[in-house]
Amino acid sequence: MVAAPRLQAQQGELKSMKNSMIRYILNVSTKKTPIKSIDIVKQCLRGEQKMFLQLLPHVQEILSDVYGLQFNEVKEKTGKFYLVTSEFAPGSEFEWTVRQREDNRLLFIVLSYIFMKGGKVIEPVLFGFLKKLHIEDEPHEYFGHFKKTITETFVKQLFLKKEKIEMEAGNIEERFQYSWGHRADLEFKKRDCLEYVAQLLKRQPSSFSAQFEECNSDDEDVEMAEQ
Template identity: 45%
Template sequence: MDWEDENLSDNREHRNNVIHYILNNSSSKIPIKHTEIVARALNGKPALLNQVMPAVKEALENTYGILLKTVPETKSGKLYICVSKFTAVSSNEYNETQRSQLTLLFLVLSYIFMRGIPVSQDFLEEFLKGLHIYFDKTHPYFGSNIKKLITDTFVKQLYLKKTKSDKDAIENELFYTWGYRSEEEFSKKDVLDAVSKLLNKPAKQFVLQYLQANSDEAVN
């Protein structure tokens, strides 16, 4: 084996190591740290990741239907998330727990989107109470730990973005908006269509949401 063949073989091995690490750590939906990939899959050699990353992304997309996205504006170093390249995924691909969590997430995202502004935790809790979903009570479908799922798990998975209030506002009040993963995985047009059908009103009646949803569709 000459030098070029050996180098090609090494690159292929490094690429496969990175792919395996990403696939093994993507199911939790927690963002994958750049530093962890380097440490765990490449023996702490960051230059190797830059070298094989184009091939890694290509293989993930073409073989597994996964888009590897770099999370913008992060304070925790470079992070990646995996997003399916297929916009419509059958609910049969999820287990019962995953389906219930996605349903709850869809309710929360719909409420935030229709409000059109960051939603305080108090407002969000009151909205869910109106649907007989309580932060501190077990629900027959959504289960227990609903508060932790919404205020912690969904935030860590980047489905929701949590921010604190301004200094002049109520002390320690928390607000929620769509997180980066939601922007990548959910269509605001689909959310608006679902709400419109539920309320039996035309989507155009919700002017701001209609404009935003169609603007996002045009960009994508």
């Protein structure tokens, strides 16, 4: 039988590790970048991987119950990582900083365009579209250095997935295409993008048949109604 003082020490150590995990996750989540378990193990658990698996369910419960956050596991060919997302719908834009409002509006425009174009868009086409919206010269008066925001920041935050396109032999110019990233799938609804575009063009959402069907076949809580 484990003596009471030793048991209390073990429980105190587990509590300290758990709190350290929560602090680390909350701090890193402000950058919206992916979190790797190996970094948590290194920073919070003295390199003990088994402790991560043991404490993870308790940490996820506290993040949800106390902070309204989900700690989502994402798997890719290169391995798995975690994304922190809110359980609540976004609040009023007036609660955000100016930079957050600018970035979020730019992101919504980009995600909507990618969705309406079938899910993938090459870089020249994407920036050609933004040019038509007078989002061209940098720094832009509202969106600032928007190209870096799109090609680097949104990609690092996993709002966008950036893939290199295989070019024909002899063509040394690199080209990239963009699609929705894991965080976009977690935080945005394609239905909202479709309704936004339909409203702009003064059309019914159902007139975009492929996108309309995709929205209604996705695992979303409410089917899109005709407007």
